[in-house]
Amino acid sequence: xxxxxxxxxSIDDVINTMKKRSIGGFAIWxxxxxxxxxxxLRITPIDLTEKVFNEIEEEAFKRFDVELIKIIHRxxxxxxxENLLLIVCGAPHRRGALNACTFILEExxxxxxxxxxxxxxxx
Numbered sequence: 490x491x492x493x494x495x496x497x498x499s500i501d502d503v504i505n506t507m508k509k510r511s512i513g514g515f516a517i518w519x520x521x522x523x524x525x526x527x528x529x530l531r532i533t534p535i536d537l538t539e540k541v542f543n544e545i546e547e548e549a550f551k552r553f554d555v556e557l558i559k560i561i562h563r564x565x566x567x568x569x570x571e572n573l574l575l576i577v578c579g580a581p582h583r584r585g586a587l588n589a590c591t592f593i594l595e596e597x598x599x600x601x602x603x604x605x606x607x608x609x610x611x612x
Contacts, residue, residue, distance in 0.1 A: 496563075522567045527610060553578075
């Protein structure tokens, strides 16, 4: 499941919705806005954002032994320290979860379907 949203999210809430008996563990990536001497980032989706995310998710399910995937990417104006990206992969065994999570992160970085602008300090 993929969500592109303005609102913040709770990692605990996401994981609690994913727990089931066949999943032995979760791999989690949480990306936050880092301080690069800026006030924050302005993230805007482009026309193909959801299509790109769906392709990445489908490929992860095909390539790895993973049962559940949740991806949340925030858009809008985000300040330093705010949550930006959450990837959670649930699988029976750690290797599937870890490999899928790493793959998804690298594909998002490679195919980045957003316009990203720095918000300078003082604005």
